[in-house]
Amino acid sequence: MGTPYRRVAREAEEVAVQEKLERRSFILTLLLVSVAFLLLIKPFFxxxxxxxxxxxxxxxxxxxxxxxxxxxxxxxxxxxxxxxxxxxxxxxxxxxxxxxxxxxxxxxxxxxxxxxxxxxxxxxxxxxxxxxxxxxxxxxxxxxxxxxxxxxxxxxxxxxxxxxxxxxxxxxxxxxxxxxxxxxxxxxxxxxxxxxxxxxxxLPLGDEREHLLLAKFAEVTRATIKGNLVVAITQGALGGIIFWILGIPAPVLWGVLMTLLSLLPAVGAALIWLPASIYLYAIGEPIKATILLAYGLTVISLVDNLLRPILVGRDTKLPDYLVLFSTVGGLFMFGISGFAIGPLLAALFLAFWEIFMREFVHPEDMLMPPKPEDL
Structure with a gap:
């Protein structure tokens, strides 16, 4: 009587082992195909x-x-x-x-x-x-x-x-x-x-976590492009216009450089217009120098305080020091696109650690899924 039961148990165990092997083989193949596909589209990143x-x-x-x-x-x-x-x-x-x-x-x-x-x-x-x-x-x-x-x-x-x-x-x-x-x-x-x-x-990460990560991606992308980039472009455009009015050579060049520098916290467009005003004083153009200095202090520098709260709104704002390091690191790794990719990776890094802290270190403080309109 015991033999048929042992045979059934052995067959069930063999089936379970086979299914486990097939599942692992499938997952391995899935990973290999996914990596191959990512390498295929890498030039189009x-x-x-x-x-x-x-x-x-x-x-x-x-x-x-x-x-x-x-x-x-x-x-x-x-x-x-x-x-x-x-x-x-x-x-x-x-x-x-x-x-x-x-x-x-x-x-x-x-x-x-x-x-x-x-x-x-x-x-x-x-x-x-x-x-x-x-x-x-x-x-x-x-x-x-x-x-x-x-x-x-x-x-x-x-x-x-x-x-x-x-x-x-x-x-x-x-x-x-x-x-x-x-x-x-x-x-x-x-x-x-x-x-x-x-x-x-x-994705096998759990719906709540995936909603959070996608919401974070949306928040940081909006904050970086809609907020930081528009503010930087506005500052660069205003700087280029005043350079053109004052007759300073290559106003578009300096305007673009001011735009790029405005993307970096603690740096800003002043790294261009302030030395330019000093140079104008040095070559005997005090009126132009004073106009550029006053314009830089009152118009270019105030754009950030006026536009950023309107454009960024409730979007997540990373600490300035983290934005600085992630932006510079992104520029080194990804070229000009790094000004957006760097802060995005930093935000996702913080989001993953936030999930880990709340769910594994303090599981009593479970994350609430974001609202659909946040995505």
């Missing part, structure tokens, strides 16, 4: 990221249009994409082209001697002799600083000129990537809600 970010920013516009025309998802998604192209893509292309042209022109003028950086340095030294004494008193070698400054200017100009040539040579590749980004953006705008639900259903 930048357009995919910007497609996700752009769709996230413009999705509220699509949702508003769909309330008025609920039976035309394709047309409304296309209209939203056209708005994105007009408001975002075309201005970026125009500014980037002007920036490269002015940077290359300025570099060639310095290289040919039309702009004498050494002479400008000496003018500043002669205009502020007390500063020279102070620097020499603390052991600063002014001549060495001058040579390093000249070398830095030439290296920066050479870098910009070299990359400008590479951009020109890779124009076809750039527009292919841009086309892929816009193509993907269309589908992300139209099918974004379905894709989010699919991701939540597929």
């Amino acid at each position: 930048t357009p995919i990221f910007w497609a996700c970010a752009t769709a996230l920013i413009f999705y509220p516009v699509y949702r508003l249009l769909m309330k008025r025309f609920p039976n035309s998802p394709n047309s409304m998604a296309l209209l939203t994409l056209l708005m994105c192209i007009v408001l975002l893509v075309i201005p970026v292309l125009v500014v980037t082209t002007s920036f490269i042209n002015e940077a290359v022109t300025l570099y060639h003028k310095i290289q040919e001697g039309q702009i004498d950086v050494s002479k400008s340095f000496e003018q500043i030294r002669n205009a502020f002799p007390r500063v020279n004494s102070i620097l020499e008193g603390i052991g600063v070698d002014i001549e060495e600083a001058k040579q390093r400054l000249l070398g830095g200017v030439m290296n920066a100009g050479s870098f910009v000129a070299r990359n400008a040539i590479e951009v020109g040579q890779n124009t076809v590749n750039f527009f292919v990537m841009l086309g892929l980004m816009l193509y993907l953006t269309f589908f992300l705008i139209r099918d974004g809600e379905k894709l989010v639900n699919l991701i939540i259903h597929a």
Whole structure:
């Protein structure tokens, strides 16, 4: 009597072992296929990221249009994409082209001697002799600083000129990537809600955790692009305009540099307009210098305090020191896209640790899932 039962038990155990082996084999194969797919799309990481970010920013516009025309998802998604192209893509292309042209022109003028950086340095030294004494008193070698400054200017100009040539040579590749980004953006705008639900259903992290992480992704992307980037662009544009009015060479170049520096906490556009005002004092242009200094203190510097609360609103704001390190690290790792990717990774890092602390260290303080409208 015991033999059939043992045989059934043995067969059941063999089936369980087989199922366990098949499950593990499937998971391993799934991981291998997923890694292979990620390697396959790795060259398209930048357009995919910007497609996700752009769709996230413009999705509220699509949702508003769909309330008025609920039976035309394709047309409304296309209209939203056209708005994105007009408001975002075309201005970026125009500014980037002007920036490269002015940077290359300025570099060639310095290289040919039309702009004498050494002479400008000496003018500043002669205009502020007390500063020279102070620097020499603390052991600063002014001549060495001058040579390093000249070398830095030439290296920066050479870098910009070299990359400008590479951009020109890779124009076809750039527009292919841009086309892929816009193509993907269309589908992300139209099918974004379905894709989010699919991701939540597929990931084995738990629905509450997935909702939290996706909400964090949305918050930081909005805060970085809608808030920080718009504020930085506004400051750079205002700086470029005043440079143009005062007749300072290459206003677009300086405006773009002020935009990039405005993305970094504790740095800001003052790193450009303040030395420019000092230079104007040094070369005998006190009226222009005073106008630039007053404009920088009252207009450019106040934009951050006025616009950021309106644009960012309730979106999560990371500590300034974390934004600084994650932005700089992101720029080193991912290039120009790193100003958005860096803070996003930092925010996800904090979100994962927040989940760990609340669920595993203090399980009594369970996370409440975010509201659907937060996604």
